[in-house]
Amino acid sequence: MPGQELYQPNPPPEASLLPDSVLELQPHVDKEQHLDPPTLAAIKKYRRAALYITAAMIYLKENTLLERDLKPEDIKPRLLGHWGTCPGLILAYAHLNLAIKRHNLNMLFVTGPGHGAPAILSCLWLENSLAKFIPKYSRDRKGLHNLISGFSSRGGFPSHINAETPGSIHEGGELGYALAVSFGAVMDKPDLIVACVIGDGEAETGPTATAWHGYKYLDPAESGAVLPILHVNGFKISERTIFGCMDDKEIISLFSGYGYQVRIVEDLENIDQDLAASIEWAIHEIKRIQKAARTHKPIIKPRWPVIILRTPKGWSGPKELNGKLIEGSFASHQVPLTNVKTDKHEFSMLKEWLESYDIHSLLQKHGEPIDEIQHVIPWDENKRMGMRKETYDAHAPLELPLWSDSEVKKGSQESCMEVVGGYLLKVVASNPKTFRIFSPDELVSNKLFAVLEAPNSGRNFQWDIASRNKGGRVVEILSEHTCQGMLQGYTLTGRTGLFPSYEAFLGIVGTMCAQYAKFVKMARETDWRRDISSINYVETSTWTRQEQQRIPNGRIPDNGFSHQNPSFIGSILALKASIARVYLPPDANCFLSTVAHCLRAKHYVNLMVGSKQPTPVWLSAEEADKHCIAGASVWKFASTDGGVKPDVVLVGIGVEVTFEVIAAAALLRKLVPELRVRVVNVTDLMILSGSGSHPHALDEDAFDALFTKEAPIHFNYHGYPIELRGLLFGRKQSDHITIEGYKEEGTTTTPFDMLLCNNVSRFDVAIAAVRGGATKNPKVQVVAHQLIAGLKHEHQKAAEYARANGIDPPETFVTPVFH
Structure with a gap:
């Protein structure tokens, strides 16, 4: 039947033209005896507990721990959630916990399939991170009931990861940005690793395709590392995924071409041993690359690890319904059984499914997880991925030089961008580890080139010998999506960034900006998330000029109709009023004042629009200050x-x-x-x-x-x-x-x-x-x-x-x- 293909962990390479030698690129690991029997048993129980909680969140409003026979009245009136991706997310989260304990790691977890919120919430409850920030989700029977019954209901958690979710720095609603956010988060944090799970549906997006190159902008001497885990479960909402149809040769060739070392995890019979060994290998490779760079013996073009995790979609859930596959098909993507409240057969299937996890054997008398499960979780609360301070309380305010010291003479002709570029150079010098510029290859064209003039303030492009290991503050990649994602990750982990761009193309990130603004709105409404810097855009090369050079005598510009589009202003105006700020400074001194203000500000989305060409300086610094304070x-x-x-x-x-x-x-x-x-x-x-x-x-x-x-x-x-x-x-x-x-x-x-x-x-x-x-x-x-x-x-x-x-x-x- 169309769309009901069986799950195949390694699709047959019937038409492959790639040589068998490609498979030799996959590193060998000893996966047979990596975990001792007690740890292996504990990890399996951890996964069972998390899987039960996840499934229960989608379905149950009462009798949430099956303390009596399940009844139709126990089922929620509206079934919301995404089951299909959850088993893979839980598997990854559990094994990363072991790696944290084994190596005393500082690690964040970024969930690309943000709709897999139940999986992450179940893990956060097990590690007691929910209770730390939201006491009603205490690690006991009452707290677990509140979590399960309240999910996707008013006052409870939504079905997507958002700012209310402890440990999160990524919304996950609009797919494609998790990997770029992860790379931004580890910049200038040398001891941090971000484990980023990318769904195989998300991996089809253009932003993700570009973000795979993000490690080429990481200096391993000054920054942390990203461990990408591509979760291939084969299906999207109702169709096969591209990556789910790729065999090992294609996967290894693709990611080897990107510059990665690839490890494929797909042995379902020994999945825990396989994944544990593969994560151990990945951590070893990360540390090897970092040690070389930090002992002044950097590896030229290091090949960072990537894990390809193949599991069936909806694994451990219902197998089939009315002759149609559920597990291992698109039918498990959201709610596998949709009529449990009214259909007796589906109801009995749900009852059997939930009981299969034997939740009673996994909880103690008062509802807390049994000791074996807690053995999987890091003992040090500060090491738990839901409690990392980088995600909620890491703001480092910039040391800003006086902008008035960069004043230009009233009555002169000056480029706003050239003057601001000089000021930003001072900002870089004062904040060598907490300020970066993310630019889509337009910094010089936009006349902000002064930032590149001083040591350690230039570009950070690790595949270019001229900028490798130089600690540059500018990331230039010709992808607005990647710039935006990196900026978000950098900002949400406590630092401050700037995104300068051609006006005509800044609108490319309009929906990303809207998603980010929603995250900030919800973050401000929690009582446990602390300050974050504003996200700052500089929009120039505007439609009124278009050209890339100076205008002697107003000559014809180099660009045409394609370089005209001030619509990003409207995108910002559409955001929540408490967040949106739009500034159009009329001259260089006003722009200096505005930039300094925006770099100090917190919790906003700031858009600054100005000219890169010399224009009159109408106001002195003192006049500009008063004018900008007044707004008009x-x-x-x-x-x-x-x-x-x-x-x-x-x-x-x-x-x-x-x-x-x-x-x-x-x-x-x-x-x-x-x-x-x-x-x-x-x-x-x-x-x-x-x-x-x-x-x-x-x-x-x-x-x-x-x-x-x-x-x-x-x-x-x-x-x-x-x-x-x-x-x-x-x-x-x-x-x-x-x-x-x-x-x-x-x-x-x-x-x-x-x-x-x-x-x-x-x-x-x-x-x-x-x-x-x-x-x-x-x-x-x-x-x-x-x-x-x-x-x-x-x-x-x-x-x-x-x-x-x-x-x-x-x-x-x-x-x-x-x-």
């Missing part, structure tokens, strides 16, 4: 009479569009001096949110004071106008607000023509000002039509000049001067 201010130098009693308010949000607002104000001062203009710059986008909807939102009085109650307001915005409309919704001034922003126009053209195409140029701003001012000022009203016609003509002339000459009019980039 009236720029008196560009306003009529300092902004008093305006006919119209012009608002710039973003570097280049603010320049155009100021240029428009200067133009209007010449063309129509009767028009009274107030210029406002907004650097903290969230202040525009409706009153009370965001912690930074202006209350009504403050909003009125900044933007006035009645004057027309025109926003010149860097992002999509719809984002601003959403923020401003409900404000009393909404009927006299106009907004222009990016509208998906303009391809390979000059920088100023990009602004013209999207109606955010000085001419467009001036037209909006005249229209708005004409409703308030009779003197403007009588000349409005003539002025608007003239401004439209100038708009057209500038566009034609760019098309004819390939550059913008010479005066376009001249900084306006006000007298």
